[in-house]
Structures are given as structure tokens and as C-alpha cells.
Amino acid sequence: MESQANPLNITLPSYTIHFGDLPKLTHKGKVLIITNPKIAGLHLQTLLANLEAKEIYCHTIPDGESYKNFETINGILEAAFNHRLDRHSLMIAFGGGVIGDIVGFASGIFMRGIDFIQIPTTLLAQVDSSVGGKTGINNHFGKNLIGLFHQPKAVYINPTFLATLPKRELNAGMAEVIKMSVCFNKSLFESLQNADMTNPNTLLEIIYQAISTKAKVVAEDEKEHGIRAALNYGHTFGHIIERQSGYGTYLHGEAVGIGMIMANQLALKLNLLSQAESNAILTLLQHYQIPTTYRIQNVESFYQAFFLDKKSLNDKIKFILPNGIGNVCFKEEIPKEIVLEVLGEFAK
Amino acid sequence: MESQANPLNITLPSYTIHFGDLPKLTHKGKVLIITNPKIAGLHLQTLLANLEAKEIYCHTIPDGESYKNFETINGILEAAFNHRLDRHSLMIAFGGGVIGDIVGFASGIFMRGIDFIQIPTTLLAQVDSSVGGKTGINNHFGKNLIGLFHQPKAVYINPTFLATLPKRELNAGMAEVIKMSVCFNKSLFESLQNADMTNPNTLLEIIYQAISTKAKVVAEDEKEHGIRAALNYGHTFGHIIERQSGYGTYLHGEAVGIGMIMANQLALKLNLLSQAESNAILTLLQHYQIPTTYRIQNVESFYQAFFLDKKSLNDKIKFILPNGIGNVCFKEEIPKEIVLEVLGEFAK
Structure with missing residues (x-):
């Protein structure tokens, strides 16, 4: 994934947090965007207009913390296999903290780990959960008890997305x-x-x-x-x-x-x-x-x-x-x- | 996990492969052994006689490649939560290649990753699958398509276990x-x-x-x-x-x-x-x-x-x-x- 430099970018040891309008993103392999129907309706066009890849697929998951479970992970993995993603493919987490956590996990266990990037659309995800590589799901024992550390390849913080946030x-x-x-x-x-x-x-x-x-x-x-x-x-x-x-x-x-x-x-x-x-x-x-x-x-x-x-x-x-x-x-x-x-x- | 030195040990960058009779193993935290009923019947006593830990639990899973799936992973995670394992706990994969792959995966996603060791009891697991940190499960698309790289803390190769192998x-x-x-x-x-x-x-x-x-x-x-x-x-x-x-x-x-x-x-x-x-x-x-x-x-x-x-x-x-x-x-x-x-x- 390549994009232009920006003076407001924050550089971490293994990736960069890009700040500001979404730059042009290009990826040589296949891309699977994971989002929810609401975010897709509001902002998917913006993302697609800035994204170039070999093939682009979109998978939507239901909105909300209660769907942060193995069933949702399995749905993402099924989509990835059906679209024949491989080890050079990329997943994009496009949404709030739940989507970021789930996509980080799913991409971390698909074929023993492929790249993913975070494009957070909520304030919570922008200021906190999209940075740091903590991924996971909930179970009946508690929150985020199953997961792994999987650092994103990049994080794109575009405050413009917040204009539509309740x-x-x-x-x-x-x-x-x-x-x-x-x-x-x-x-x-x-x-x-x-x-x-x-x-x-x-x-x-x-x-x-x-x-x-x-x-x-x-x-x-x-x-x-x-x-x-x-x-x-x-x-x-x-x-x-x-x-x-x-x-x-x-x-x-x-x-x-x-x-x-x-x-x-x-x-x-x-x-x-x-x-x-x-x-x-x-x-x-x-x-x-x-x-x-x-x-x-x-x-x-x-x-x-x-x-x-x-x-x-x-x-x-x-x-x-x-x-x-x-x-x-x-x-x-x-x-x-x-x-x-x-x-x-x-x-x- | 501590054990004695042995001239036949093979040292990898991040862990040691111990060769020969099972040495005395000690762990300060809780230990969850994962095995199958057959191996448990034949060899669990040997392992327990050589293991010292704060608390020791044993979870058995069915024998066979067809059980290398999310359901079995969930069973192990449930046991781990029920016994209140924490980030300092250890899982032991005690069995063949299937058990090694599954336990490597389960320990890799329990609380974002805890330590595990491999004590393989089949020839295949001893010579191949227990070394190298490849973990995973199968799904209807194919073998080992979901998993992660999770290196064991140590591998113990005890050829004595092979005496009972069909x-x-x-x-x-x-x-x-x-x-x-x-x-x-x-x-x-x-x-x-x-x-x-x-x-x-x-x-x-x-x-x-x-x-x-x-x-x-x-x-x-x-x-x-x-x-x-x-x-x-x-x-x-x-x-x-x-x-x-x-x-x-x-x-x-x-x-x-x-x-x-x-x-x-x-x-x-x-x-x-x-x-x-x-x-x-x-x-x-x-x-x-x-x-x-x-x-x-x-x-x-x-x-x-x-x-x-x-x-x-x-x-x-x-x-x-x-x-x-x-x-x-x-x-x-x-x-x-x-x-x-x-x-x-x-x-x-």
C-alpha cells in the first residue's frame, strides 16, 4: 500500500499513521474491504474513489459490539476464501473500533497472517483503537479475551468521516x-x-x-x-x-x-x-x-x-x-x- | 519452563529442542495439558510425574485430523477460561501433529497469546510438525488455511513414547x-x-x-x-x-x-x-x-x-x-x- 507523504504523519517503528484527507491508495494484489452497511452507505464511494488494486471486494458485517465474535470472523474468512485472496492480499478495516478489532484478528489468522490497514471512521477508533495492533473478539467470559497482536501496515485518520458520526x-x-x-x-x-x-x-x-x-x-x-x-x-x-x-x-x-x-x-x-x-x-x-x-x-x-x-x-x-x-x-x-x-x- | 541441559539438545534462535527422556519440567504459573484420550491413557502419568506447576489441568480432545477445527479450538479456550488461566499460564501440546497444530493456535489467540510447549508423541510430530511454530486448523477450503506462526517455548522429543505408536x-x-x-x-x-x-x-x-x-x-x-x-x-x-x-x-x-x-x-x-x-x-x-x-x-x-x-x-x-x-x-x-x-x- 503506497501513499503520499504528509507533514502531519506520525511514524511508529513498523508503520505510519497518516493524518488528513484520504490519499490515493494502491495495492498490487487483491483487496477485501470490511465495513458495515451504514458506513458503506455513507463513505464507501470515497474510499473506492481513492483505491486502486488488482481486484477489490467488499464484505459487510453487522454493526455493534455484540457481533464481535467467532461467527463474524468466520464470515470474513469465508469471503476471503471465496474471493481467493492469497498471502499477498490486503484487508481494509473501514469503520469503528469493532471493525478494526475484528479485521485485525481475521487478517492475522487468514493463511497464518496477511497485511491489513485501518481506515477508522469513528472518533473512538481514530484516537485510540486503530493504533497499536491490539485485535480480538469477545466471548461470554469477557471482552477481547481472544485475539492477537497484529500491527496494521498503515493507519489513515481522516477526520472528514466524523461529520456523519452521531x-x-x-x-x-x-x-x-x-x-x-x-x-x-x-x-x-x-x-x-x-x-x-x-x-x-x-x-x-x-x-x-x-x-x-x-x-x-x-x-x-x-x-x-x-x-x-x-x-x-x-x-x-x-x-x-x-x-x-x-x-x-x-x-x-x-x-x-x-x-x-x-x-x-x-x-x-x-x-x-x-x-x-x-x-x-x-x-x-x-x-x-x-x-x-x-x-x-x-x-x-x-x-x-x-x-x-x-x-x-x-x-x-x-x-x-x-x-x-x-x-x-x-x-x-x-x-x-x-x-x-x-x-x-x-x-x- | 525450566529443564536440565543435554548434549543432544538442538538450539534454535528462540527456543531449544530437547532430545531424550523427558526431563523434570517446572512452571511457576498454571499449566493446561491438551491431549487425546488414547495418549492420556498411555503416557499422561509419565508427563505428570515429571511436571511441577502451580496448578495443572488436563483437557482432552478427540483424536484425528477431522477435529482440527474451530470447535476444538473453542473447547480448549473454554477450558482455559474455566480454569482461569492468565497471561503467565502455559499450554502443553501432548500428542501428535494435530494436537500440536491446534494447541499452538489456541495458545496463540488466548488473551492475545500465551506460552506453549510441544511434547510430541508420534514420529510425524517429533520429526516435523512440533518444530517451527506453524499452527492452524482446516476448513472446507483446505488444510491449515487458518492459523498463525506461534513458536513454542520449547520442544521435548522423547523417542520412548514411540514404543506404543501403531x-x-x-x-x-x-x-x-x-x-x-x-x-x-x-x-x-x-x-x-x-x-x-x-x-x-x-x-x-x-x-x-x-x-x-x-x-x-x-x-x-x-x-x-x-x-x-x-x-x-x-x-x-x-x-x-x-x-x-x-x-x-x-x-x-x-x-x-x-x-x-x-x-x-x-x-x-x-x-x-x-x-x-x-x-x-x-x-x-x-x-x-x-x-x-x-x-x-x-x-x-x-x-x-x-x-x-x-x-x-x-x-x-x-x-x-x-x-x-x-x-x-x-x-x-x-x-x-x-x-x-x-x-x-x-x-x-
Whole structure:
């Protein structure tokens, strides 16, 4: 896949994140685009107008987190075999985070791995999930528990696609931007507090800052042996919320927003976060209409669900907690009663 | 996983092949052994007597190539989640080639990849499939079309396990040894011709030579961008035979044996192999009671099936053909009519 240079591109060790209008893309082999009917209706023409390849096929999958499963993977593989893709073929993930995760996985196991590129069309996928090579599907034990690391050959971030994104999805994407700022980038956090979103350049600048932050973290720790795990702030709680409420009730970013509030309560109790900082994060989430409340039905079973999460090793739960704003820390030795106390606050 | 040093060990860039009696194995985390009921009955006690870990679980899968599918993978993943394996856990593939391929795949996608080791109990798995990190499953399009490269942390070759191996499976394993010798090791080929199999040390020496040959090829080309593909000699035809006859009719090694005969016919026609060399390979295969005849029902559909094989890129079939004994070459431009002519000889 070739495309023109661009001064805003962000270079990672093994691929480039291209920022701005979709450039002309060419591929010598066959290409299979995977998207959903909605994105296809809105933007497939734009992609096709910029794509040149030996043969181009399109496979659509249903929209939503609940379809992030083996059945959808099998559908993509069937399409790839039916169109006789080979080891020189390319898959394109064209859509949101679910499509990116699924296509990364499917391309990673098709004939023991072929190339894929990410063309994310949602804010969440643009600022977060399209970068870093984490791929996977959900099962009844939890989120993203089956998958692999498979780095894309390139990522194309075209903010123009966001013009058609529903407000709710845009807000859910902002939750991941806020997450990134709380963990790693205090000045981004302050920009978000003062952002004038009626100015179109503001969103562009925020997206760019968020991707740059993510790219730096991923470049440092591709396979999440250390610091990259900090990006899971809010996710340890959020994944359980998504699963318990049935995938699809909350958007992923919304569940992460609630998860951040839960993590913050724990951070408050451990004096890692001040009440003022906690309030500032809450206010920012609420500003983007991200839900910040959740009713836990059963505190003990919520606690037990931590142990199925990939972040929980050796029967210890590794909590990712903000340490002030712009800093993050890992805590593995928090006594169960303290965690239960915090969960209890959400059970009232 | 730790074990003692041994002068017969073969060291690959990322792991060691241990040769001889199973040493004491220790692992700090949880271990999930995957085997089949037959192997469990014969050898599980031996493994358990040599294994120390935090917790040890055993999951059995049905025996046979026809179970090398997503359903079996899902069963292993379910067991892993039920026993709450984590990223520090280990899977052990304890059995033949099917178990090795499946466990390599399952461990490669469980929580985005955990460690696994190979303890092969069949000749075929010991000399060939346990080394090199190719993992995968079959689907209705063909063999090993879905999978990934996932290198084991270690391979333990204990020829003692072969004492209980049925003669037919031992012979099928010899097909892969013969394959290796024809492609890469003329002196091994000559040893095989003169082998006195009533001497127990002869088999040991042959196994050792075969593994060493395989290890060298894999070390040179881990992801099969070049020379490693030569190990697929006989497989381009063999995979189609396995699929067309229904997985389970022929053992994998048997289908490869027939495939070698087909490849040899093509090599003869192209003057890569002499009639005497071709006969010598045939005689050796027959000596180990490996089937060397097959009736192709439909020559054209057999030909079309090549294009679904991973080795066939860009609508060209890459044939792997012996170039004398101990040498191998790739041919991509063989006219269809010549291939059909050779296939026609098997349709009579």
C-alpha cells in the first residue's frame, strides 16, 4: 500500500499513521474491504474513489459490539476464501473500533497472517483503537479475551468521516480522549476543559494530540508488558459493565467513562487523586454527556469478574489509577475490602 | 519452563529442542495439558510425574485430523477460561501433529497469546510438525488455511513414547523423514535405504538427523518467505488428497507420500529427477508401507484445488520438486497442460 507523504504523519517503528484527507491508495494484489452497511452507505464511494488494486471486494458485517465474535470472523474468512485472496492480499478495516478489532484478528489468522490497514471512521477508533495492533473478539467470559497482536501496515485518520458520526458516538470517543489526557497528557486535559468545539480546528487539534499520545505509548511498549497497560484506565471496570449490561447497552467509550469514575473513587480513597481533580474529570465527562453513574447489582460478583480480565494476573487485580492528572500508576495489592467499599458506593 | 541441559539438545534462535527422556519440567504459573484420550491413557502419568506447576489441568480432545477445527479450538479456550488461566499460564501440546497444530493456535489467540510447549508423541510430530511454530486448523477450503506462526517455548522429543505408536502411524511419520531427506539431506536418504530398523539405535539416529535438518531450515526462514516452503514437497498434492478423500481416510504422512509420488512424476517430466532416482524414492516409501497410488476422480477439479492452497500465490501454482536427491527447487511457470498430463496418469 503506497501513499503520499504528509507533514502531519506520525511514524511508529513498523508503520505510519497518516493524518488528513484520504490519499490515493494502491495495492498490487487483491483487496477485501470490511465495513458495515451504514458506513458503506455513507463513505464507501470515497474510499473506492481513492483505491486502486488488482481486484477489490467488499464484505459487510453487522454493526455493534455484540457481533464481535467467532461467527463474524468466520464470515470474513469465508469471503476471503471465496474471493481467493492469497498471502499477498490486503484487508481494509473501514469503520469503528469493532471493525478494526475484528479485521485485525481475521487478517492475522487468514493463511497464518496477511497485511491489513485501518481506515477508522469513528472518533473512538481514530484516537485510540486503530493504533497499536491490539485485535480480538469477545466471548461470554469477557471482552477481547481472544485475539492477537497484529500491527496494521498503515493507519489513515481522516477526520472528514466524523461529520456523519452521531453525537452520541462522538461523545463516546471523547471518553477515550479524556482517558488519554488524564493518564499521560495534562496539557491535553486542560485544552479539553477550555475547548471551543464550535471551531472545527479545535476537534482536529484534539484528535491529533490524542493520537500522538497513543502512538508514543504504543511505540514504547508494543505488546503491553508495561506502560501501555495504563491505557486500560477505566477499562477494568468498563469491560465488566459492558458485559453485565449486555453488549450494546452502553457504547464502549461510555462504559469506559463510567469505569473511570469508579477507578477515580478508588484513587481518591488511596489519596492518589484529590477531590478537586476527581471533580474536574467528572465535569469533563459530563460536559460530553458521557454517563457517569451505574448501579451495580451484586458487588461480590462484580468483584469476581475482575479475575477473568486479562489485566488480572496470578489472582491479583492490577488496578490502573490516575495519580493526579497527567500521571498514572498501577496498584496490585489493594485489599479486597477497600475495593468492595468503592463498588458498594455504586450499589446504592 | 525450566529443564536440565543435554548434549543432544538442538538450539534454535528462540527456543531449544530437547532430545531424550523427558526431563523434570517446572512452571511457576498454571499449566493446561491438551491431549487425546488414547495418549492420556498411555503416557499422561509419565508427563505428570515429571511436571511441577502451580496448578495443572488436563483437557482432552478427540483424536484425528477431522477435529482440527474451530470447535476444538473453542473447547480448549473454554477450558482455559474455566480454569482461569492468565497471561503467565502455559499450554502443553501432548500428542501428535494435530494436537500440536491446534494447541499452538489456541495458545496463540488466548488473551492475545500465551506460552506453549510441544511434547510430541508420534514420529510425524517429533520429526516435523512440533518444530517451527506453524499452527492452524482446516476448513472446507483446505488444510491449515487458518492459523498463525506461534513458536513454542520449547520442544521435548522423547523417542520412548514411540514404543506404543501403531505401526501405521510410525510408517506415516517415516514419509516426512523421507521427504526431508529427498529435499535436503542425501546422506540421510542413503541411511534410510540401508537402515536396520531392528536396531533400536537406528531409529533414534534417524529421528535425530531428521529433526536437525528441519531445525536448520526453520532457523534460516522462520516465516516461510523462502527455503522453508521446500518442506511442503508432497504437501501441495497431499493436502488435496486429504481433503478430497475426507480427513481421516489417509494419515497425513500417507497423503504426503502419495503427493511425493505425484510431484516426482512432474519432476521426471521436467528432467529434474532421473527414473532411477524416482524409483529409489518409490522403493523407500513402499518399504515403509506408505501408499503410493491414488485415483484422481476429476483431473480439472484436482487442478483447481491447487489455487486454494496457501502455496499458490497470484494465480500461479508454486510446485516444490526434487532436483535430484538431496536438492529441491520451486517451479512457478509449469504450463497447465503438463500438470494435467501428470494428474491424468493418476486418473486411470
